[in-house]
Amino acid sequence: MVMMMETQRIPIVRLSGKLIVSIQTALSDTVVDRLQQDVAAACEKGDARGLVVDVSGVDVLDSYITRSLRDLAVMARLMGVETVVCGLRPAVAMTLVEMGMELPGVRTALNLDRALALLDSLQPEGLPHDLAGEGDEWEGEA
């Protein structure tokens, strides 16, 4: 294909104080990088308390994309927005474990429902409790 299409954008949905990103497409590096920027911009608007990244539509997560998702979550947390990645397919999860890339420092949930519930259960941003979240036990591998 000679003609280059405009970079695909993954929509960010706002729902009752949360940002929801549902990835339903094969991820190229450019699309992931763009998503990072878009999420950062959405976080900056300030009214979001949590971010859910649903990857149930993603059938392959390689090292670069995994790292980008992790960076995205860390970046959002630095901006005071907790992130939960949900919907990892079993085959994808097994592949990541085998590769030694277990999304260190990122909270995960089985599905969108549980991800939203998890966000609701978290303390409001900025409290010390938040910093010792369950995701942190993964840091050893990083």
Next chain:
Amino acid sequence: MNEVAGEILAILRRYLSEPTSRSLLTSAARRANVRLEVLVRSEIPQLVQQLGPGLNIFLQEPEKLQNCKSLLALVAVENAPSIPMESQPQQAESRPDGISVPIRAEHDVVRARTLGKDMAKQLGFSEVVQTKVATAVSELARNIFQYAGTGEIRIRRIEGKKRGIEVVARDQGPGISDPALILSGAYRSKWGMGAGLRGTKRLVDEFELDTHPGLGTTVRIRKYAE
């Protein structure tokens, strides 16, 4: 529809809905003068040839169209190596020894990955093995694009006692000056090549790295059905 026709339908079903796939197949069979109830393997090439125009209409996304055509062409070539295909796909070239995907743009990384997964699926591999193959292909294709700029990914099936899939990634890039260091995990590149190559090695059953600084790199991996 017999088992052989079912195989073709299964490929179409990956890209199109059930009714669309069936109607495409039926009309192609009519044009090719073959009957789906008693389809034999030697008739696959002529059937596949007739599928082309319909696919062009129904598969809007160029990437899916090419992948679908590549898979069909591969099946056609495998079933009748002596009959040349009229409608060769533009980018992913099918040949008796597999599919070759040129890597020239970032977009090709996604293409190679998708094709790797589709091929593993077609060979009847489990979802986990499909995903591992696709992930490995993605790592190798990205390395080509990031470090060498251009190169080629070749995917073929392995016949014999152990069924499997072989992927060869070849480029004429700068090469890797210290492969042992990279594979050991001591080296971390900005783009994560170390992680990519190490991860790939852990995902597959056989891993060969042949690299010459200034001349290029070839990585050959094999994954067998579990």
